[in-house]
Amino acid sequence: MNITDNERDAVYKTIFSRRDVRSEFKPDPIPQDVLERILTAAHHAPSVGFMQPWDFILVQSDGIKSVIKKGFEKAHAESAEMFDENKKQQYKRLKLEGITESPLGICVTCDRSRNGPVVLGRTIKPExxxxxxxxxxxxxWLAARAENLGVGWVSIVHDSVFRDTLGIPDNIDIVAYLCVGYVSHFNEKPELEKIGWLPRQNLESVIHYDKWSSK
Structure with a gap:
């Protein structure tokens, strides 16, 4: 199956316009057919040994979101103390989540025991x-962007908050909590790049030929 030029261009447009959304969420509900399409796209990702180790917990309850938001606030305060004074003040001003503003949260997990202890492709690299x-x-994330939905990955929450709040068993690894919803706009540049938190690396600086080379 060949990809046409227009189809190729649409893929690249989606990749380059993807953003980590935090403060632009609208409360509009996500239609069921749209949600099914993005989850189907996720479920068709490549997986080692075709084990498909993922599960998706869809969080719509305002009460549950509020508990997760409190967990974020605690972890956020802890994280701020890890930066030097200049970065700490900048960090505190950043909007780093849209937990209660987004209409949907998706907790993505990994069942490392799925399909037994020996899985093709994990025999040497179990991760x-x-x-x-x-x-x-x-x-x-890319499917959501193609649907004009924003996604924000919230990593500043202790796993115990998700485990206790969402009833996740101890043997299941927690990989991500995603805020998902329609947005007022998508930023032209990633927010952290725009505010100068860190610059974008030059592509040539991260490419090596045949062997690792010092730059």
């Missing part, structure tokens, strides 16, 4: 199942 889940997240 490949976790990487497979990240591929599913990327598929979901």
């Amino acid at each position: 490949m199942d976790l990487y497979s889940v990240v591929c599913a997240i990327q598929n979901l």
Whole structure:
């Protein structure tokens, strides 16, 4: 199956316009057919040994979101103390989540025991199942962008908050909590790049030929 030029261009447009959304969420509900499409895209991600280790917990309850938001606030305060004084003040001013503003949260997990203890492709690198889940997240994120939905990955929450609040068993790894919803707009540049938190690396600086080379 060949990809046409227009189809190719649409894929690149989606990749380059994807953003980590935090403060632009609108309360509009996500239609069921749209939600099913982005979850189907996630479920068709590549996975080591075709083990498909992911699960998706859809969070719509305002009460549950409020508990997760409190967990974020606690972890956010802890994280601020890890930066030097200049970065700390900048960090505190950043809007780093849209937990209660977004109409939907999706907790993405990894069942590392799925399909037994020996899985093709994990025999030497057992962490490949976790990487497979990240591929599913990327598929979901790009599919959401193609649907004009914003996604924000919230990583500043202790796993115990998700485990206790969402009833996740101890043997299941928590990989991501995503805020999903329609947005007022998508920023031209990633927010952290725009405010100068860090610059974008030059592509040539991260490419090596045949062997690792010092730059």
